[in-house]
Amino acid sequence: MAQAGRRPGQNETREAILEAAKQRFASQGYDGATVRAIAGDAGVNAALLNHFFGSKQQLFAAAMNLPINPAEIVPLILDGPPEQIGERLVRMFLSIWSNPVTRAPFLALLRSATTNDEFAATLRQFMEKAVFAKVAEAKGIPRVRVAAAAAQMMGVALLRYIVAVPPLADASDEELVTLIAPVIQHYFDG
Incomplete structure (x- = not known):
């Protein structure tokens, strides 16, 4: 003891x-x-x-060297007009991924999760409890909608920052907010 x-x-x-x-x-x-x-x-x-x-x-966030703390990020996503949650989420996501300092740990997490089943399970459990469940409960929507919004944003990160597909990689953040925010908003509005 x-x-x-x-x-x-x-x-x-x-x-x-x-x-x-x-x-x-x-x-x-x-x-x-x-x-x-x-x-x-x-x-x-x-x-x-x-x-x-x-x-x-x-x-967990400190041990995994996460550049963001879900306890701070979730309220930022939830605070504000409900009809702007998609825009807030996309802006926050792009600001995190476009900064090389905060992007590097996320790249490491993504690579680890895709190559190590145990790490993927740990990250999945954390995301479910620390983010998806809290946002879904606060918004009164099924967790699958929050997970689908996250999947959409991870696809953007993959093609924009990792694979660097030219139309997506070359677009400004404002262009992407205009294009993607309404789709993300749909997950929250139903």
């Missing part, structure tokens, strides 16, 4: 937690990895995970 109280060295403790989380998420998936097990692996009290990261979702 982990000792109560703080371990010496805040940076070392945080890194130990991140390393334990990476190992636990990799071996047991998002659902199987518990906060207590990760804390035990790191030799700390489970309360320290909340102290450093706030939640299991935020710990």
